[in-house]
Amino acid sequence: MFEVGSQQDKHSHQGAEQPIPVLRQLLRILSPRRSDGQPGYPFPSWKRNPASMLRDKGLVAFLRRIRLMNMLRLHYALWDSRFEPLETVPTSGLLHKEDLSPDDASNLGQASEYAPSPRLVVQWLVDGLNVDLSRFTFMDFGSGRGRVLLAAAERPLKAVRGIEFSGQLNQEAVLNISNYPVDRLVCADVQSVCEDALDYPLPEGDCILYFYNPFGADLMDKVVRRAVDTAQARHTRIIVIYYNPVHHNALSGETRLKPRRLSLISRLKLGLFSPYPIRVYEMVRG
Ligand SMILES: C[S@@+](CC[C@H](N)C(=O)[O-])C[C@H]1O[C@@H](n2cnc3c(N)ncnc32)[C@H](O)[C@@H]1O
Numbered sequence: 001m002f003e004v005g006s007q008q009d010k011h012s013h014q015g016a017e018q019p020i021p022v023l024r025q026l027l028r029i030l031s032p033r034r035s036d037g038q039p040g041y042p043f044p045s046w047k048r049n050p051a052s053m054l055r056d057k058g059l060v061a062f063l064r065r066i067r068l069m070n071m072l073r074l075h076y077a078l079w080d081s082r083f084e085p086l087e088t089v090p091t092s093g094l095l096h097k098e099d100l101s102p103d104d105a106s107n108l109g110q111a112s113e114y115a116p117s118p119r120l121v122v123q124w125l126v127d128g129l130n131v132d133l134s135r136f137t138f139m140d141f142g143s144g145r146g147r148v149l150l151a152a153a154e155r156p157l158k159a160v161r162g163i164e165f166s167g168q169l170n171q172e173a174v175l176n177i178s179n180y181p182v183d184r185l186v187c188a189d190v191q192s193v194c195e196d197a198l199d200y201p202l203p204e205g206d207c208i209l210y211f212y213n214p215f216g217a218d219l220m221d222k223v224v225r226r227a228v229d230t231a232q233a234r235h236t237r238i239i240v241i242y243y244n245p246v247h248h249n250a251l252s253g254e255t256r257l258k259p260r261r262l263s264l265i266s267r268l269k270l271g272l273f274s275p276y277p278i279r280v281y282e283m284v285r286g
Helices: 006-011 021-030 050-057 059-078 080-086 105-110 119-128 147-152 167-178 217-234 264-273
Strands: 136-141 159-164 190-194 206-212 238-243 257-259 278-283
Touching (some): 059 080, 059 119, 059 264, 105 217, 119 147, 119 206, 136 147, 147 190, 147 206
C-alpha cells in the first residue's frame, strides 16, 4: 500500500548529527535528492551566470528564473519524490538530447531533452477541463519514462497513451506502468508505445493531446495539424494542452484551434504553482 511520506525513511540521519525535523525538512526542500543521490528535479542550467543574466535580461527575467527553479524544487521535494517507491525506474531527473538515441532519428534535430512534468500540474489540468473524462483518450506526445501517463491514469479517462521515440525511455515507461500499483489506476487502459510523434495514428473518439515542449515549432505544427485534420474528418473532439509553450506561435496559423479556459480553481492552482506557463486549446468546428 502506498503511504505518503514513506520515502522519508531512506533519507533519515542517524545519531547525534540528526538535524531537528524542521531543519531536515528545509534541507530536503532546498536540495532535494533521490535515494541514489542524484538531483531529483530537472534543474535547467543557467545559460549564462546569474549575475550576467540579471544585467543582460533584467530583473523580471531574473526573478522568473528564480521562481521556476524553486517551483521545480518544491514539486519534487514535497510531492513527486513521494512516488519514487512506486517507480521501477525513477522518472525524475534530466536526460540530454544527445542521450535520447531514438531508433528513427529523423526528428532528433527537433527534439528537446527529457524532463518530467510535475504530477500535480497534470492532474490540475485534467481536472480543470470540466469534461466527461470517460469519453476522452489522453495522449502524451513525447511521454518519456511515463510519469504523466501514470498521473493521468489516476483520473477516470477512457484510455491513456504515451508516444515516445526513444526506445530506452519507452522501455522504462513500460516497466513503470506494469509495476505500478493497480489500485491507484482509475483508468486501467494505459500504454506507452515507441514511435515518432508524427507517425502515431490518432485513436478513435475524443482526445486530449498533452505536450510538454517535446519538440520544435515545425514538428509541433505538423503533429497538431495532423491530429486536427483527423478529428475534423471523424467529427470528434480535440483538446490540446501545451505545457511550457515555447513554440505556441507555431499553432497560431491553425485557425481551427481556439483558447480554452480551465475551471477557476485549476487556474488559481496552476497560476500560483505551475513552474511553466500553460496554454490550452480546443478544436472548433467551422
Ligand atoms: C520534455 S520531455 C517530456 C516528458 C513527459 N511528457 C513528461 O512531461 O513527463 C520531452 C520528451 O519528448 C520526447 N520526444 C522528442 N521528440 C519526439 C518525437 N519526435 N516523437 C516522440 N517523442 C519525442 C523526448 O524523448 C522526451 O522524452
